[in-house]
Amino acid sequence: MTQNIFNVLTQRFGADTILYYEQTSFDPYIIINPEDIQSICMYLRYNPELKLSFFLNLSGVDYPDREQITLVYHIYSMALKTTCVLKTSVSREFPELESIESVWKAAGWFEREIYDLLGVSFINHSNLKRILLPEDWKGHPLRKDYREEPVYHDMETTRNNLLETNR
């Protein structure tokens, strides 16, 4: 089914935008160009054949060796019971991407979470601020090179290991 979605998307957007299709046993995925994410999602949602109208999940993965942050979009069709997984990568230094809040309003909260934990900024987002961590938090904890600061608001962030201190 994802193969079919891939074909439809390639026909509509061309091979420059829809880059690659990977057939895996569990969740086959389509790799796309990050610049067109909003229009692709809009197309998938309102396409009468695909009917991928239900936004399931948006998550992010940090790949420091590739200097990339990959965003994974899970979209589901309630009518046809099919899943579509879209993957797109942005650079680690300047992670920037179009928001899909205009397609699915609920995606805005997922984008805020990814902004909070991975530091990806979403263009045209209505309320892009931290959702889980305190607003004065420094850094983005789900990046692999994140190190916790020794003190936060006069609270120590480390504790002595009793097994080591009592040896």
Add this chain to the structure above:
Amino acid sequence: MKENSITFDKGLVISTMDDVINWMRKSSIWYLLFGTACCAIELMQTGGPRTDLDRIGSVFRSTPRQADLIIVAGTVTYKMAERISLLYHQMAEPKYVLSMGSCANCGGLFQRSYSVLKGIDKVIPVDVYVPGCPPRPEALMEGFLEIQKIMMEENFLKTKGIQR
């Protein structure tokens, strides 16, 4: 209360004021209705019929102004730690803190996490630590009995206030 009291016939007891005050206080430990994670479920169990907290006079109060004891039941994040500190400072003296479960004691399972406080004793002074993940109701009851022991050693009239 047995050490400092003399019992006569016909139910007459002579004791010190401190002991009587402490004895009354320990028989009505009102704890703050407050839980931060899954340990709070076990805290509810302790209030249930099997290990009934009510039988030692402990009932929960939903305002810190009326509470004697705060039970930190569960994982504490930095965001929550500031609120807990605020609640603790709103309580009237004398006040006691019971740290319940591994997470409140030392961070426990989430000790390597970026957002979890590594032990509530980094923020507020703790009187009794109850280990376990989560502690069984019997263990929490034991913690309450320890709090009662601490309460019986208080000396209010001499010091005109709290001094530990």
